[in-house]
Amino acid sequence: MKYVDVLVAGAGPAGSQAALTVAQAGYSVALLEKRPEVGQPVRCAEGVSEKWLLKHTGVEKTWIDAEVKGAVLRSPDGNKAVMEYAEKGYILNRARFDRYLAWRAADSGAFLLTCAAVTKIDPCEEFFIVKTQHSTHQEIRATLLILADGIESRLAPQLGIPTVLKPHDIEFCLQYTLGGIAYDEGYVEMIGGNEIAPGGYAWIFPKGEKKANVGLGLLGGRSLPGLNAQFFLDRFVARRFPDASIIRTVAGAVSASEPLNKMCGEGFMIVGDAARLANPLTGAGIGNALESGTLAGQTAVRALAAGKRNKEFLEDYQHDLMKSVGHVSKKFYRIKEPFVKFSDTDINRMIQVASQIDPSRMTVAGLLEAAFKENKAVLSLIRKAFFS
Amino acid sequence: MAVRIDHGRCCSCGGCVAVCPRGALELKALYVIVNEKLCNDCALCLRACPVGAILPEAPGIRRNDEIR
Numbered sequence: 269m270k271y272v273d274v275l276v277a278g279a280g281p282a283g284s285q286a287a288l289t290v291a292q293a294g295y296s297v298a299l300l301e302k303r304p305e306v307g308q309p310v311r312c313a314e315g316v317s318e319k320w321l322l323k324h325t326g327v328e329k330t331w332i333d334a335e336v337k338g339a340v341l342r343s344p345d346g347n348k349a350v351m352e353y354a355e356k357g358y359i360l361n362r363a364r365f366d367r368y369l370a371w372r373a374a375d376s377g378a379f380l381l382t383c384a385a386v387t388k389i390d391p392c393e394e395f396f397i398v399k400t401q402h403s404t405h406q407e408i409r410a411t412l413l414i415l416a417d418g419i420e421s422r423l424a425p426q427l428g429i430p431t432v433l434k435p436h437d438i439e440f441c442l443q444y445t446l447g448g449i450a451y452d453e454g455y456v457e458m459i460g461g462n463e464i465a466p467g468g469y470a471w472i473f474p475k476g477e478k479k480a481n482v483g484l485g486l487l488g489g490r491s492l493p494g495l496n497a498q499f500f501l502d503r504f505v506a507r508r509f510p511d512a513s514i515i516r517t518v519a520g521a522v523s524a525s526e527p528l529n530k531m532c533g534e535g536f537m538i539v540g541d542a543a544r545l546a547n548p549l550t551g552a553g554i555g556n557a558l559e560s561g562t563l564a565g566q567t568a569v570r571a572l573a574a575g576k577r578n579k580e581f582l583e584d585y586q587h588d589l590m591k592s593v594g595h596v597s598k599k600f601y602r603i604k605e606p607f608v609k610f611s612d613t614d615i616n617r618m619i620q621v622a623s624q625i626d627p628s629r630m631t632v633a634g635l636l637e638a639a640f641k642e643n644k645a646v647l648s649l650i651r652k653a654f655f656s
Numbered sequence: 657m658a659v660r661i662d663h664g665r666c667c668s669c670g671g672c673v674a675v676c677p678r679g680a681l682e683l684k685a686l687y688v689i690v691n692e693k694l695c696n697d698c699a700l701c702l703r704a705c706p707v708g709a710i711l712p713e714a715p716g717i718r719r720n721d722e723i724r
Binding site for chain 2: 302303304309311383385418419420421422425431432433434435438440441442486488491492493494496497498517518519520521523
């Protein structure tokens, strides 16, 4: 049986980042991916802010498809408001990005395995015995576990932490990568409206060479058989890009919930989408995943150095994470609730007000203030969330 | 009863797995399987699926989820 200091389940951005951090500190780490190829199939709209890349990965041309400097926000009545980002954004090639991160971890000493789904975790006194579906490495013994098994998160429940999402706390998404289309180069576009994407929004993310990720998400409670994301996306694309080729179809689900209450236990930590870290309002998840992977990796290194694996020691990870990005997600969650109840009239009015704001001065807080101009209760919530 | 997954349509997003209150669904490498012993026909997954790949099982049809 193979023995490692840390086993990471899932080689997405969070898992690979955790494995890299542990490997760089000189501890042994296995990085297990259940799929035959890291990064495929993609389940992402692929947008990320430059600040997260500068902090965690650097910027490599090979996995960047396009650069964006702002967002065009469009209301159901066709009005638009423009937001210039304070930091540049990138549209990634996630398949290449994920491969790069996994390989970087492996190159630093992590033991990367594909076709290696974790099926069962047996907690023992001082370690875990992890059963996998890999043909050779069917059992691996690990002192610490980092669970990075994504939105479907089936491993944390085995260790007593429930991760099931309520329908109103998840967005079900579908996206086509369209070819041969025209759009605003350098801007992402987001389109609101209950006829377009009930409880969510539609997006157009430029990928360069007349290609773009065009997709939408529906709030769980509003998706119905026959009136699912595909129905709404097909209708949106037929109206906006009737002649476009569909190069790729990407389905995905994004949590729109608060982060997990408990992200660690005896000997293990939960990172990325599995810890429900995506932004509950925007769905952005890559930055938080990278951050959580790094922090969990750092905590694992400290725990190994101290010879500790108890829950109290690993709670440092959750504490660090909530301080860095978790508290922002919690704030957005409180605003999401009133936001998803918006009627089309509300959205029209929000964009109308926002279109008067100087694009270089518009912020998410400013946009939300415009949105809830006439709702004093929510307005005070936003001010509390962003300014205190 | 339980549900049936149309593997020709499933894009393996895992959304149904995330909302299943019984842990009856599992995303394998590239497709979803159903544990019919755990499924209680709540139909949350039918509503979740972005591409309509989850269907109510027709009575009288023999099931073989691993192969399907």
